[in-house]
Structure formats: C-alpha cells, structure tokens
Amino acid sequence: MLYALCFLLFMIGLYCAVVKKNMVKIVVGILIMEYAVNLFLVMLGYRHGGVAPIIDKSHLESQAALNNFVSSSVDPLPQALVLTAIVISLGSLALMISLCIRTYEKYGTFDITEIRRLRG
Amino acid sequence: MSIPLPAFIAIPLATAFLLPMFGKRGKDAATVVANIATILLLVFAISCIGESGVYEIGKWPIPLGINLVLDGLSSLLLLAIGVVSAAVMLFSAGYMEQYTAKSKYLSLFLLMVAGMNGVVLSGDIFNLFVFLEIASLASYALVGFGCGHEELEASFKYTVLGTIASIFVLFAIGLVYGNTGTLNMAYISKAIQSSGMNAGLGFALALFIVGFGLKAALVPFHAWLPDAHPSAPAPISAMLSGVLIKSLGVYALARVVFNVFGVSLAVGWLLIVLGILSMVFGAFLAIGQWDIKRLMAYSSISQIGYVVLGIGLGAMLLAKGANPAWASLAILAGLFHLVNHAVYKSLLFLTSGSLEKATGTRQLREMGGLAQRLPFTRTTCTIASASIVGIPPFSGFWSKLILVMAAIQAQYYWIAAIIVFVSLCTLIMYLKVQRYVFFGELPENLRQVKENGGSMLIGMVFLACLCVLMGLLVLVPGLRDSILEPAVRVLMDGLKYSDIVAGM
Numbered sequence: 001m002l003y004a005l006c007f008l009l010f011m012i013g014l015y016c017a018v019v020k021k022n023m024v025k026i027v028v029g030i031l032i033m034e035y036a037v038n039l040f041l042v043m044l045g046y047r048h049g050g051v052a053p054i055i056d057k058s059h060l061e062s063q064a065a066l067n068n069f070v071s072s073s074v075d076p077l078p079q080a081l082v083l084t085a086i087v088i089s090l091g092s093l094a095l096m097i098s099l100c101i102r103t104y105e106k107y108g109t110f111d112i113t114e115i116r117r118l119r120g
Numbered sequence: 121m122s123i124p125l126p127a128f129i130a131i132p133l134a135t136a137f138l139l140p141m142f143g144k145r146g147k148d149a150a151t152v153v154a155n156i157a158t159i160l161l162l163v164f165a166i167s168c169i170g171e172s173g174v175y176e177i178g179k180w181p182i183p184l185g186i187n188l189v190l191d192g193l194s195s196l197l198l199l200a201i202g203v204v205s206a207a208v209m210l211f212s213a214g215y216m217e218q219y220t221a222k223s224k225y226l227s228l229f230l231l232m233v234a235g236m237n238g239v240v241l242s243g244d245i246f247n248l249f250v251f252l253e254i255a256s257l258a259s260y261a262l263v264g265f266g267c268g269h270e271e272l273e274a275s276f277k278y279t280v281l282g283t284i285a286s287i288f289v290l291f292a293i294g295l296v297y298g299n300t301g302t303l304n305m306a307y308i309s310k311a312i313q314s315s316g317m318n319a320g321l322g323f324a325l326a327l328f329i330v331g332f333g334l335k336a337a338l339v340p341f342h343a344w345l346p347d348a349h350p351s352a353p354a355p356i357s358a359m360l361s362g363v364l365i366k367s368l369g370v371y372a373l374a375r376v377v378f379n380v381f382g383v384s385l386a387v388g389w390l391l392i393v394l395g396i397l398s399m400v401f402g403a404f405l406a407i408g409q410w411d412i413k414r415l416m417a418y419s420s421i422s423q424i425g426y427v428v429l430g431i432g433l434g435a436m437l438l439a440k441g442a443n444p445a446w447a448s449l450a451i452l453a454g455l456f457h458l459v460n461h462a463v464y465k466s467l468l469f470l471t472s473g474s475l476e477k478a479t480g481t482r483q484l485r486e487m488g489g490l491a492q493r494l495p496f497t498r499t500t501c502t503i504a505s506a507s508i509v510g511i512p513p514f515s516g517f518w519s520k521l522i523l524v525m526a527a528i529q530a531q532y533y534w535i536a537a538i539i540v541f542v543s544l545c546t547l548i549m550y551l552k553v554q555r556y557v558f559f560g561e562l563p564e565n566l567r568q569v570k571e572n573g574g575s576m577l578i579g580m581v582f583l584a585c586l587c588v589l590m591g592l593l594v595l596v597p598g599l600r601d602s603i604l605e606p607a608v609r610v611l612m613d614g615l616k617y618s619d620i621v622a623g624m
Contacts (some may be wrong), residue, residue: 010291017284023276032285037291044298078297081246085290088253092283095260099279102264102274117270 002043010036017063023100023110034089043076123164125175125188128237129590131157136230139223151213158209165202168195170602173402176622182232183307189243189621192606195241196570197371199460203488204362205233211470211579212355227366232258236367245293246303252368259364263352274351281344285334292327306618309380313615328376336369339397342421350413354473361420362466367459374431379617383435391432396538398425403545410484412472422459430454430523437530452608453523458517460590464507467583471501474576478569489562493569497575498558500584505550507587510543517589
C-alpha cells in the first residue's frame with residue numbers, strides 16, 4: 001500500500017515534468033520524482049517498531065543478543081544512500097534553477113513553448 | 121596492478137578543484153596543468169592494457185565496502201576516454217581562448233573525465249550512479265557554457281531529460297537492493313542467479329534500459345542530443361559524442377544487461393530493435409540538416425545504433441544458444457565500432473569547431489571553397505569522413521565489415537542489408553559536408569580566412585593518425601588479443617563475472 005502511494009507520487013512528478021509548460025514547474029516535477037525515490041529507498045530499510053542501528057557493548061555480549069539486535073534494527077544502508085542522493089539532487093537543483101534564471105534573463109519568459117530557437 | 125585504480129578518479133578530481141585557484145591571470149598555467157593531467161591519464165590507461173584486478177576502497181572486503189574493478193571492458197573504455205580527452209584538451213587550449221572563464225571550463229572538463237572513469241571502473245552499482253551524476257552534472261553545465269540563447273535552451277532540455285534518466289536509474293537501484301539485499305554488482309548477479317528473476321527485478325531492468333538508453337540517446341530517447349551537442353563548445357561536443365554517451369549509456373547498459381542480469385532473448389531483441397531504429401532515423405534526419413554540427417549530432421545517434429546493434433545481436437545469439445563464435449564476432453564488431461566512433465566522431469566535431477572558429481558560421485550554405493584556405497582542417501575532415509563512411513583502409517570500414525559478417529553468419533540477412541543501406545546514407549551526408557564546405561565557390565566574406573594553428577592542429581592530427589591506424593587493432597593479432605579480445609570476453613562470460621570478481 002505504502003509502496004503504491006510512493007509510486008503514485010513518482011508518477012505525479014513524472015507527469016508534471018513531462019506535461020507542464022512552465023520551466024519552474026518542470027523543475028518542481030523533477031523534485032517530486034526525486035523525493036518519491038528517496039522515500040522509496042528509506043521505506044526499503046524501515047522496520048516497524050525497529051531500533052536505531054547503533055551497535056554497543058551489550059549487543060556483543062552473546063550471540064543471541066546480537067541476533068536480536070540484527071533482527072530488530074532498521075537497515076542503515078538505504079539511509080546512507082538517501083543522504084548521498086539528496087546531496088546530488090541539491091547539485092542538480094541548483095544548476096536547473098540557475099539555468100531557469102539565465103533563460104528568463106534572455107527570453108523574458110518561463111514558457112517553454114515560446115523558447116524555441118532550436119528545431120529540426 | 122602497476123597503477124592503483126583510484127588514481128584514474130583522483131587525478132582528474134584533484135586537478136579539477138585545483139584549477140579555479142589559478143584565477144584569471146594564471147589561465148595559461150591552468151591550461152598546462154590540465155593538459156598534463158589528461159596526458160597522464162592516457163599513459164596510465166595504456167599501461168593498464170591487459171591487466172585486471174580489484175581495488176577495495178578503505179580495505180573493506182567486497183560485500184561490505186565499495187570496490188573498483190578493472191577488467192577488459194573497463195580498460196578498453198579507459199583507453200578510449202584517455203585518447204579522446206587528451207586530444208580534445210589539446211584542442212581546447214587554443215579553441216577556448218574565445219570564451220571567458222577558461223579555468224572554470226577546464227575544471228568542469230576534468231570533473232566530467234573523473235566521472236566517466238569512475239563509471240567504467242566502479243564495481244558497485246550505487247557508486248556507478250554517483251559517478252554517472254558527477255559526469256552528467258558537469259556535462260549539463262558545459263553544454264550551457266556559452267550562456268547564449270541557444271546554449272541555455274539546449275542545456276535546460278538536456279538537464280531535464282538527463283535528470284529524469286538518473287532518477288530512473290536510482291529507482292532501479294532501489295528495486296535491486298530491495299530484492300537482493302546488496303549493492304555490489306557481482307553479488308547482485310549471484311543473488312539473481314540463485315533466486316531467479318521476479319517482477320520487481322524485471323521492472324528494475326526495464327528502468328535501467330530506459331535510464332541508460334536516455335543517456336545513450338537511443339531512438340526514441342534521443343530528443344536532447346541534437347540540441348545539446350551542437351550548442352556546446354566544439355571540444356565539448358567532441359567529448360559528449362565521442363565518449364560520454366558511450367561510457368554513461370552503452371557501457372553501463374552492457375554491464376548491467378550482460379554481467380548483472382544476464383542476457384535473455386527479449387532483451388537481446390529489444391537492443392537490436394533500438395539499435396536499428398537509431399541507425400535508420402538518425403541517418404535520415406542527418407541528411408536533411410544544414411547546420412554542420414547538428415548534422416554530425418544526428419549522425420552520432422545513427423552510429424550509436426551500430427554499437428547497440430552489435431551488442432544486442434551478440435546478446436540475442438548468446439541467449440538463443442547459437443554458436444558462441446558468432447556471438448563473440450557480433451560483440452567484437454560492436455565494441456570495435458564504439459572505439460572507432462569515439463575517435464572519428466570527436467575528430468569530426470573538432471574540425472567543425474576549427475571551421476566555426478575560422479569562418480564564424482556553422483551553416484553549410486554559407487561556406488564553400490575552403491579546401492585551399494584551410495588545408496589541415498580539410499585533410500583531417502576528409503580522413504574522418506572516410507572513416508565514418510567506411511572506406512578501406514580507414515577504421516570505420518573494418519568495424520562495419522565485421523558487423524555485416526556477424527549478421528550474415530548468424531543468417532540475419534535483413535540486418536546486414538540495413539547496415540549496408542545506412543552506410544550509404546552516411547556516405548550521402550558526408551559527401552554533402554565535403555561538397556558544401558570544401559568545394560564550390562569561395563564566398564566573398566571568407567576570402568581572408570586563416571588556418572588555426574598550434575595546439576588545435578596537434579589534437580586534430582593526432583586523432584586523424586589514429587583514424588588511419590585503428591584498423592590494425594583487428595588486423596594485428598597481438599593488438600587484438602591484448603585490447604579488444606579481453607573486452608569481448610568480459611561480455612561473453614556474462615554471469616561468470618561474479619565469480620571472476622570474487623576470484624581476483
């Protein structure tokens with residue numbers, strides 16, 4: 001169910017990026033797609049009622065405690081992936097917004113149907 | 121290994137962040153440093169030929185840490201990136217004088233090289249995504265480097281489609297991790313072999329093909345390429361067409377399809393169909409163009425089609441269980457065409473840059489009779505055109521010949537016929553270039569045109585010599601066994617990749 005909602009969010013973002021005519025709205029659509037994928041990655045590692053994946057001495061005392069810890073902690077790897085993905089999307093967002101600003105300075109509009117010098 | 125693998129990523133990355141410190145006054149020093157870095161990378165790539173190995177970052181053992189893998193396919197791509205970036209960097213030393221902020225250009229260029237080297241070396245699929253984004257972001261910025269009307273429009277289009285492609289790839293990586301519990305490509309492939317494909321993995325494979333297909337500009341995902349490549353400064357067009365679409369698109373696609381998921385009949389045919397569509401549409405659209413760089417950009421789509429067709433034919437034959445010799449011949453043709461195209465298409469874009477700098481126009485109709493005024497540009501352009509058309513003994517002839525032979529051996533005569541037909545279309549488009557640029561009457565306003573000198577010429581002549589000599593890569597057995605055959609073997613081995621990486 002949650003995964004279906006997450007996929008719906010992804011499709012909303014894709015629809016927005018493909019259909020909208022305004023450059024800023026296209027950027028917003030791409031951001032929604034990125035958030036949907038980040039949410040999906042976090043959900044992959046989430047465990048209902050799980051504990052933080054921080055290991056300490058009490059977990060290492062016996063094999064049973066360690067197994068208990070492994071089966072109850074959330075998966076930390078997707079969180080690391082999401083952090084990296086967020087940093088990357090920050091970079092591409094900054095680039096896209098600055099391209100929007102420069103294009104607005106040149107053309108005086110955000111409407112991509114009016115920004116059409118390249119064709120063929 | 122004689123060279124530590126992280127050097128391929130660390131050298132361009134460190135140089136890229138060093139260069140902006142030179143500032144406006146030190147731009148000659150910055151140019152020299154950047155050239156030293158790319159030539160060093162070329163030397164390293166040559167010294168890695170025939171070697172293989174795994175580097176574990178931070179000494180973490182493989183399933184826990186990130187690893188870099190050097191095998192035949194990686195070293196082939198490293199060599200192509202090294203050759204093209206060294207030649208293009210030499211060319212940009214002269215060409216980029218007309219732009220401001222040259223040191224920023226150089227550092228973006230090196231970031232792009234670092235990203236591409238990372239993509240071809242990475243053995244971890246998320247790490248591959250990170251390097252793919254480094255290379256892509258640098259290339260988005262470089263396409264819009266001129267900050268004119270067209271550059272910004274093309275760059276925005278490219279950025280939007282490129283970012284969507286990257287998100288697809290990230291989504292697919294998430295699906296793969298959810299289904300296999302690992303991010304290391306060798307271990308993913310092991311997990312898929314033991315548990316078999318399921319719906320989630322199939323969806324992930326589809327997302328990978330769309331994402332990497334967008335990066336490789338296969339028809340029907342090609343919309344950004346004919347805008348982005350002509351709008352970029354000429355050396356960047358050369359890099360984009362020459363190596364970027366190959367390392368981010370074709371290499372990543374081949375690696376995922378052959379070594380991680382394993383070939384299947386459906387995927388093989390899909391690649392063949394995408395390849396043929398790209399070949400035919402790219403060639404038809406190219407013939408009608410009057411902007412020289414736009415014509416070359418469409419012809420890049422067509423040539424990428426050849427590469428994907430060769431690899432797809434190999435995948436299909438492997439999955440069908442046909443004679444492995446036929447499959448390896450098809451893959452050899454695809455990979456050899458990839459390397460050839462990297463060399464001659466970057467040379468063609470460099471000559472277009474040289475023409476643009478000398479005449480101030482890219483329109484074929486406004487040029488003419490330049491054969492006398494620009495002798496070096498004319499010679500190199502003719503060599504590159506002869507190569508791409510496939511006139512013996514130039515490089516393109518051999519790869520197309522092998523591809524036709526592979527198709528005929530496998531008894532797909534219609535594929536061979538299409539290959540020959542598209543070659544004829546290619547001949548028409550490059551005859552058009554030769555006719556309108558170098559023959560005919562010299563227009564009044566171009567009488568004073570002078571040949572560009574110095575480093576621009578060195579870069580072009582270097583690539584032109586390679587165009588003439590590249591045929592030796594298949595004709596001389598020693599060279600073939602050390603450069604092309606290991607790369608073919610990596611793809612032919614397919615899912616054995618995981619055992620090979622674990623054994624290294």
